[in-house]
Amino acid sequence: MDYLPIYLTLADKPCLVVGGGGVAQRKVALLQRAQGQVHLVAPALTAELQRQADGGAVQWRQGLFEDSDLDGKHLVIAATDDSAVNAHISGLCQARGIPVNVVDNAELCSFIVPSIMDRTPVLVSVSTGGASPVLARQLRARLETLIPSTYGRLAAMAEAYRDRARSAIPDEGKRRHFWEEVLQGPIAEMVFAGRDDEARQALEDALAGKSAGREMGEVYLVGAGPGDPDLLTFRAVRLMQQADVVIYDRLVAGPILDMTRRDAERYYVGKEKDNHAVPQEGINQLLVEHARQGKRVLRLKGGDPFIFGRGGEEIETLAQEGVPFQVVPGITAAAGCASYSGIPLTHRDYAQSVTFVTGHLKAGDLDLNWPALVQPRQTVVFYMGLTGISVISQRLVEHGMSPDMPAALVEQGTTPNQRVLIGTVRTLPEIVRQAEVRAPTLTIVGEVVKLHEKLEWYQAEEHTPGTVFSSHGQAGRS
Ligand SMILES: C[S@@+](CC[C@H](N)C(=O)[O-])C[C@H]1O[C@@H](n2cnc3c(N)ncnc32)[C@H](O)[C@@H]1O
Numbered sequence: 001m002d003y004l005p006i007y008l009t010l011a012d013k014p015c016l017v018v019g020g021g022g023v024a025q026r027k028v029a030l031l032q033r034a035q036g037q038v039h040l041v042a043p044a045l046t047a048e049l050q051r052q053a054d055g056g057a058v059q060w061r062q063g064l065f066e067d068s069d070l071d072g073k074h075l076v077i078a079a080t081d082d083s084a085v086n087a088h089i090s091g092l093c094q095a096r097g098i099p100v101n102v103v104d105n106a107e108l109c110s111f112i113v114p115s116i117m118d119r120t121p122v123l124v125s126v127s128t129g130g131a132s133p134v135l136a137r138q139l140r141a142r143l144e145t146l147i148p149s150t151y152g153r154l155a156a157m158a159e160a161y162r163d164r165a166r167s168a169i170p171d172e173g174k175r176r177h178f179w180e181e182v183l184q185g186p187i188a189e190m191v192f193a194g195r196d197d198e199a200r201q202a203l204e205d206a207l208a209g210k211s212a213g214r215e216m217g218e219v220y221l222v223g224a225g226p227g228d229p230d231l232l233t234f235r236a237v238r239l240m241q242q243a244d245v246v247i248y249d250r251l252v253a254g255p256i257l258d259m260t261r262r263d264a265e266r267y268y269v270g271k272e273k274d275n276h277a278v279p280q281e282g283i284n285q286l287l288v289e290h291a292r293q294g295k296r297v298l299r300l301k302g303g304d305p306f307i308f309g310r311g312g313e314e315i316e317t318l319a320q321e322g323v324p325f326q327v328v329p330g331i332t333a334a335a336g337c338a339s340y341s342g343i344p345l346t347h348r349d350y351a352q353s354v355t356f357v358t359g360h361l362k363a364g365d366l367d368l369n370w371p372a373l374v375q376p377r378q379t380v381v382f383y384m385g386l387t388g389i390s391v392i393s394q395r396l397v398e399h400g401m402s403p404d405m406p407a408a409l410v411e412q413g414t415t416p417n418q419r420v421l422i423g424t425v426r427t428l429p430e431i432v433r434q435a436e437v438r439a440p441t442l443t444i445v446g447e448v449v450k451l452h453e454k455l456e457w458y459q460a461e462e463h464t465p466g467t468v469f470s471s472h473g474q475a476g477r478s
Pocket of ligand 1: 226227251301302303304305306307308309331332333334337382383384385410411412413414415439440441442443
């Protein structure tokens with residue numbers, strides 16, 4: 001190693017920052033996070049540093065650096081733009097054994113500052129030894145996505161119970177096993193889900209020898225978003241990688257499924273239109289059974305589980321059966337398709353509200369509040385509206401919507417195969433027929449659709465610009 005990574009105690013220790021510009025300001029903030037007592041030497045300060053100096057948060061001596069500024073300091077950061085001054089400070093500090101960092105000059109430093117992921121009391125630091133600070137920051141950003149922001153709370157809880165665990169489980173090996181179970185099992189998940197009281201109770205029970213929370217598993221009802229794996233939430237990815245069982249349906253894209261644990265048991269439960277591989281009651285039972293076996297069950301659903309996803313029904317059964325669960329929202333198809341097709345769902349000039357409705361036919365018709373849907377200055381998004389597209393088109397016009405109202409069909413939105421087809425309420429059925437539009441497709445109706453031409457940005461792999469159909473159903477290019 002070129003460096004020894006160590007963590008320095010700075011609480012209430014006098015530290016010196018030489019310089020008063022933007023870089024100095026960032027260094028001051030860093031030292032303050034570690035509770036250092038910051039002294040500043042500079043002829044002038046940024047507005048923010050000046051505010052801090054006025055408020056007494058930092059002690060500022062206005063002027064140029066003097067050797068005596070080092071007296072009593074535990075750490076020094078030189079952030080001036082004068083390389084001779086920086087070199088002078090470095091030489092003095094090294095001679096006096098004071099840790100010194102000279103910004104952007106590794107040779108003059110006795111320590112370097114890593115990129116830090118702060119989950120106090122957990123700290124992870126990444127350094128490339130000055131080779132590439134940008135790379136260090138990128139690595140840190142990756143870690144940020146893997147380690148929940150609540151990790152600090154988990155560590156604090158473990159610390160609070162350390163002595164109790166030591167006396168309750170004297171054997172070191174058994175104790176280590178105990179903590180391994182706690183820190184990556186259901187108790188940790190309770191903390192991450194904000195159920196700290198429950199977690200503490202479970203920890204108490206575990207220490208009293210009742211159980212480590214393993215007898216009953218848990219169900220994670222997770223929204224997988226509309227297709228692009230990059231749209232998953234951090235929490236979704238974490239739970240996907242720790243679940244023992246994965247229960248998914250048709251709308252979950254292959255690349256997303258690939259992100260689940262390789263050795264997890266997988267169940268496809270269908271939900272294709274008119275082809276439910278497993279009926280809803282069967283899915284509910286499957287979740288309960290696996291959780292009862294102590295497994296972590298991932299119920300992965302397309303989009304958001306609470307938007308036309310029957311997620312509510314599934315967790316109702318879990319609640320009745322006393323199975324713990326958590327729900328992770330996902331980006332719903334309307335939000336994903338709107339963004340990736342450049343059609344804002346609301347817009348100051350065109351739409352003050354947006355309504356999500358199901359276009360799923362029942363006995364060949366749609367029982368919707370049509371008078372409400374044709375009101376002006378709103379956007380209406382139809383989920384599952386492909387089969388019923390003629391009924392949708394007809395009913396909207398019958399209830400007073402202009403047949404020329406702009407409308408868009410977004411097929412496989414957010415995926416490399418996305419297609420956007422633009423027309424009007426009247427031409428929708430013809431577009432679906434001509435362009436052989438397939439599910440999953442979302443229908444967006446409203447003036448906002450006009451913006452697509454200007455705001456289209458996403459290029460699907462087989463990119464064709466949004467296809468525009470004239471009022472007679474003739475295809476053209478946007
Ligand atoms: C049963 S609903 C599930 C909705 C999901 N829970 C959500 O929040 O997006 C299925 C419908 O969502 C729409 N949908 C889902 N993913 C889509 C995508 N990637 N592109 C277009 N429409 C999509 C289609 O209208 C499809 O028929």
